[in-house]
Amino acid sequence: MIGSAPQVLTRTFAALGDPVRFTVVQRLAEGDATVGDLAAMFDITVQGVSQHLDVLERAGLVSRHKEGRTRRVSLEPAALGEAAGWMEARRRRLEERYARLDDVLADMEREGEGR
């Protein structure tokens, strides 16, 4: 029985698991934006958006830096890459196993015919 696991990646996934934050990330992939820009995309208050940015920031997915009286929000590629890498590694392992299973089945097939 294990208590639980690393929450560095789960935080990333949890952050992307909300439709607002997902859309924010998608938007930021097109280019940086201010908090106000992002808030204009949704039917929620800027405070709400700011809170969503808090969780994206805690997940390492975005960064905010002051710029005059606004704040420039940028997407951070590293967190995105790490999470994608984790998923791809698991997916690849599965595909490999399937490939090996296919080989075994093909062998059995051939064996069956040869008899």
Next chain:
Amino acid sequence: MIGSAPQVLTRTFAALGDPVRFTVVQRLAEGDATVGDLAAMFDITVQGVSQHLDVLERAGLVSRHKEGRTRRVSLEPAALGEAAGWMEARRRRLEERYARLDDVLADMEREGEGR
């Protein structure tokens, strides 16, 4: 103002955003398991694990098929691949933009020296 976005990917991310489910997926990447096997890894009841499997299944990340009186839980590579693909596409777009920005900066640098 947009209401929100596709929840097909957000469901996948939300599913992986929980430490228990994350660990389950990690475990299933090593090979299939029964619900009981998975429950033995955590300090929660099998019912709890079964509920976690519900959300993983709704996200398309795992499938369950009866096998005698147990149930074999398998990881589904497709959902994993789609989510990873979405992330990678965004990451790549950012890297490209950075590369272009670096070019511009390098040009300015050269220009500055040449003068």
Next chain:
DNA sequence: TTGACATTCAAGTGATTACTTGAATAATGG
């Protein structure tokens, strides 16, 4: 300085979620 704008801080509320216990269903072995 003052007034408007952009953003965050703080606290409250309703909805969602993770988990529990208890009961139902289904397959196996004696």
Next chain:
DNA sequence: CCATTATTCAAGTAATCACTTGAATGTCAA
């Protein structure tokens, strides 16, 4: 058939989460 094992169904509860309103902070422009 009956007891046992594996899993799900159902309902309740406590914690977390998304969102709101109201107030504070900081920056620009007149």
